[in-house]
Amino acid sequence: MHMQLLHTDHVIMFDRTDFGLSNISLPNGNCIKNPRSKILPVDCTAHSVDYDVVSNSIRPLTVLTDVWCSSGAVTPDGTLVQTGGFDSGDRVVRLYKPCRSSSNTTTACDWQEVGRGLTVRRWYATNHILPDGRQIVTNDAKIENNLYPFVFLNGDGNLFIFANNRAILFNYFTGSVIRTYPTIPGGDPRSYPSTGSAVLLPLKPNAAGAEVLLCGGAPKGAFIRANNHDFVPALDTCGRIRIDDPNPQWVMETMPAGRVMGDMVLLPNGDVLIVNGAGSGTAGWEFGADPALSPVIYRPDNPIGSRFATQNPSSTPRMYHSTAILLRDGRVLVGGSNPHKFYNFTGVLYPTDLTLESFSPSYLDPKFGYLKPRVVSPGPQTKIGYGQKLPIRFTIPPGRLNSTSVMVTMVAPSFTTHSFSMNQRLLVLTRADLKPVGKSTYQIRVDTPGSGNLAPPGYYMLFVVHQDIPSEGVWIQIG
Structure with a gap:
């Protein structure tokens, strides 16, 4: 499954078109005819939906070509650009420009496909938004674990x-590698199909530079052994490295349990959620076992040895093809799981599961309501520029403000698939004065990011965080 949250609080989801019939019909009795397909030459079911978070409803969308194992990102104006896929879709670019109403069924609010929009085939690729709003697409679909x-x-x-077990710093203007990083200790692969996950840790004012955290994966040879139904325990280690360190080295940590095919989600307060996946095997059809049911919170600012906290388990296995993304209300939307070559809903150990559920971090517990801020301004969809002073007004229940424990964060919504959230980043904004401006109402001034290098142009969710408890987010647009 692939997911992207848009600035309309709608989540666009899609899956490959040749798994089999889905359980959702295309609108108005429409069908897609594909004489080349041996599986579904005529398909009247939807393989993409628009999920309205607020109304908890879905609307079927139409994809004409195969989006299997594709990639994507959002343009500065909020249009989802999805690239590549398989067979008929491997050079296709698809555009989804959001509309406001989930009942709007015009073609302006459905997928628009650009055939041969890519000069080369893209499959299992990664997209990243650049400082000027363009996107770069990277992959090598011929080499295992890359x-x-x-x-x-x-x-x-x-x-x-980062691919396989090592990383580079790449200048895309010149096409040159300007730095090579040490191989991650142990040398085990972390990229698909030995699928770990990774995040760019929160970018903070006056910090020593950006850090990457990479967790889980599978040992060398695990993919070949899984093909013979020999499921090797997943890696239980995480590696953390500072990109600009003069002598960069991986700092290794140990998770509460091994995990492969997990998702890592940045939360508004700067913590990292690790969710989904399996305890053994690798990515691939029938290649995973032992569902990882218990999410884990990683607190990057805690001392080593006290950063991981195991959360209450789910009862639903979320294995191969599961996904997770942050929503504006602070929940994490979790969905999908299909470790089979086709949809297989019954009679197997880990059935295909196309349902959705949400994980609520502890900061959403009602017992913390007395600490929870509410953003008054800026209002939704406010446009801001780089390097500005931005006043933010918020409320806190009477007598509860701890002025030293207030921060403002910006979170970019990610395109998530196959255990990686593309373009996910969180910025902690530099704060200045904090003052009362009314009954239980306060104003804090922050510096917006200085350039597109820190925050590529587009939509972000802005949160006020008080004593580790975030407000609901507000959509802002920078650039």
């Missing part, structure tokens, strides 16, 4: 790219 590379934009405008 698929869906982990790509992050560094503050100097270069790209940190």
Whole structure:
């Protein structure tokens, strides 16, 4: 499954078109005819939907070509650009320009496909938004454990790219590698199909530079052994590295349990949620076992040895083809799981599961309501520029403000598939004065990011965080 949250609070989801019939019909009795397909030459079911978070409703969308294992990102104006796929779709670019109403069924609010929009075939690729709003697409679909590379934009405008067990810093203007990083200790692969996950840790004012955290994966040879139904325990280690360190080294940590095919989601307060996946095997059809049912919270600012906290388990296995994304209300939307070559809903150990559920971090517990801020201004969809002073007004229940424990964060919504959230980044904004401006109402001034190197242009969710408890987010647009 692939997911992207848009600035309309709608989530666009899609899956490959040749798994089999889905359980959702195309609107108005429409059908797609594809004489080349041996599986579904005529298909009257939807393989993409628009999920309205507020109304908890879906609307079927139409994809004409196969989006299997594709990639994507959002343009500065909020249009979802999805690239590549398989067979008929491997060079296609698809555009989804959001509309406001879930009942709007005009062609302006459905997929528009550009055939041969890519000069080369793209499958298992990664997209990243660049400082000027363009997108770069990277992959090598021919080499095992190099698929869906982990790509992050560094503050100097270069790209940190991790694949297999090593990383480089890449200057995309010159096409040159300007730095090579040490192999991750142990040398085990972390990219698909030995699928770990990775995040760019929160970017903070006056910090020593950007850090990448990479967790889980599968040992060398695990993919071949899984093909013979020998499921090797997943890696239980995480590696953390500072991109701009003069002598960069991986700092290794141990998770509460091994995990492969997990998702890592940045939360508004700067914590990292690790969710989904399996305890053994690798990505691939029938290649995973032992569902990882218990999410884990990673607190990057805690001392080593006290950063991981196991959460209450789910009862639903979320294995191969599961996804997770942050919503504006602070919940994490979790969905999908299909470890089979086709949809297989019954009679197997881990059935295909296309349902959705949400994970609520502890900051949403009602017992913390007395600490929860509410953003008054800026209002939704406010446009801001780079390097500005931005006043933010918020309320806190009477007598509860701790002025030293207030921060403002901006979170970019990610395109998530195959255990990697493309373009996911969180910025902690520099704060200045904090003052009361009314009954239980306060104003804090923050500095907006200085350039597109820190925050590529587009939509972000802005949160006020008080004593680790975030407000609901407000959509803002920078650039």
